[in-house]
Amino acid sequence: MDNKILKPFNCFIPLFLALIIAGIAIPKNSIAQNNSSYELLPAPDAWYNSVDGVRVGVRLRGQVPGTFGDGPHRLNAGLWLGTNFPANPVSYYLKYTEPIPAISDFGSEGSISAKTSYRTGFQSHGLTFNKRWQTGFNELNYKELSIGVKGDYRFNEDYLLYQQLWQTQWLYLTNATFELTNVNGLGRYALSFSADANIAGKVDPFLRSEIVLRQKVEFTEQFSLSGRLYSGFATDNTAPEYLFTHSFSSARSWMQSGLTRARGTIPPSWMQIGNIQVTGGPNLRGYLNNDIQSLNNGNQPLYTSLSAVNFEMNYPNPLDNGLKKIPVIGGLIDLRSYLFWDTGTSLGFTSIEEPNLLSDAGLGFLLSIDIPDYLGKSRGITLRYDMPFWLSHPGVENAFKFRQVFGIGATITL
Template sequence: MDRIYTLITVLFFLVIWMMPAQVTAQSSSNYELIPAPDLWYNDVDGIRIGVRVKGQVPGTFEDGPHRLDAGVWLSTWFPDLPVSYYASYTNSIVRWSDFGSEASYQAITSVRAGYHRHGLALNKRWQEGFDERRYRELSLFNSYEKRFDDEYAAFPSLWSDGDKLKSTLSAEIKNDNGLGWYRFNASLMVQYANSSYTQLKGEFRQDIPLDEHWGFKVRFFSGISSANAAPEYLFSRSMVPAHETIFNGVTRAKGTIPQSWMESGNFHISGGANLRGYTGQDVETYTDASTDPNQPVVPFLLNSVVSMNAEFDYFNPIDQAFEGIPYASDFLTFRSYLFFDAGRSLQLIENEPDNLFADAGAGFSLSLNIPDYLGKPRGFVFKYELPFWLSETGMEDSFKLRHLFSFGAVFSL
């Protein structure tokens, strides 16, 4: 029976993959489904082949009622669970909606990359007129989540495998002030199953342009998790908490980014406290804890943290050359900057370090950004950074040339 099921699944994907272009969009006067082939890779699934489907009322351009975003994939290495899927259905609540200020409910279900996530959200957006750059958003998401296969995790020591029943209240504001554009977001998560715990996070980002090529970017971050919180909700000094890696296809599963890169400590995932110079030190504790569970080494994680990140942009000729390319200048940006990060634990629980951790260096980033219909960033950022100074070095010298690569950025206004 398993072989028959597998054969039928393979044939189903092949038929969809080979559909001629003229029939990839099937529509009626009331609704349209737009399928597209999809390929991805990780070290457990191998090449993952599938189809993604967008559903919408014709002419609404992802901004109408009954929005569907779904996908189903077959893993060509046939792991224990070779078929994975994701589906999101969003519908507006007319009574509470206005142009640009939609209220909606959203149902999400997914089983992929060794992770269950199923939930229901209520969302509300307030937008100032026709300017999608200025908005406020509020969301309440209730979900069931579970890591059921550690094989997909780049660092299994950062994950627990218990059931999670969660409520997450999040808010975001984007606007401008006398200095430039700013963004504030905050979230409160409460987990009810088994041993309950909470997580509270807040972030403020401010862009301070001096002219077209020179300027400052400043970010403040703070996070607190209960003493008994699962490790995926604790804070690294250098990178995003492990739980947030499931929201990005590049970091969701081991091997999309080669595992040797991750374990080298030279690959950085932006977010959290974002003290980027400590990536190597943090990753060393993750790999030591993952390699031998009998060792006393545990990941360097904090229950509470507060940090500041600052970048100073300066002129570079590559970005000026992009500005001379018609249309491309609206989407392509090349930045050169100096950076400084500093942070510490709030010492809200016992045995958290009282050190102030700081780093400084230089960096370059290339971004391709095509904003979505709400004006939010959509694209990629590739960065190469050189943290050349650390305040807490362990056995290293304070001044040392370190190489850091990453996708994504904490400054995306």
């Protein structure tokens, strides 16, 4: 059959494989229409981007009744149709997770996950082993290790606002992440490490890693200091979507959020002004406009090495105190006000580096609406409004000037 005829249906091949895996893993007698040991919970879903138009479909959650996402045979899936009928109108996401009883305990699960997705011009398919160790009954104190393999492929650039942040060959990656969070003598802290290695395909092998240390120090009930130490390193042949910028997260991580996965969900003109920041990386928020204007001019403000320190001094916010008094929802809303200072540069270990020590300082506000999952992890949204009044290297601007940054996500999540 003609490949041109088959092309629109290629997206279903990995989906069918994932469904077969899920079908083998879920006991055949566990699914019934009424009273059973397994349930499938559908919900309608709609989203928008400028290529698909309104993307309509259904989300599906599968679980053993009464486990609330904390049991065997967990399924999370979605299937959508782009009403603009682009080149690839059908998209999907599927993740199936199976705990490993021999290495699982309360709050300390070991599991294997299979994940496949084909949406917004990007497909990714992989297997991951995950192990969590929780300290007692406090879900905020834990260690977590993930090791996996995956294949990524950017097959349609129409969804990209900045095409120079991506390459268009298959990547075959091994990846590992480790996260630790607990309390020390100063307060709550978190340490995370991640590494990705491309090991096959047409793209040359590369290695890329990030390490982040976060610490919170509470002076009083109203005053606290939050700090973040960040370092990112990559080898010379690293794909551009994994390289680092001064002010926002690497392009690959944009695929983790529906807000940034495709152009048009956030109007492109808003992004191109240089006021909207996708939080991550060194997070030198005062240099967002410089990075975006460089992208607007067709350049690649990308580096193989960047490190930074971020500080936020939280101070009393009367409006937050009022919100906290609202019954039920008051415990889910956080409105913080803070002074911030960021500084960062490259450390001289790789070939494409920032020669200057860049700093910024200003005033910011954060609104967080959060309903934690059964492990205490965030499932909400965090929005920031930062005003970097001072830059150490402002270019042709004045060092002291009114600037504004609307951030998606918190700089320091503690």
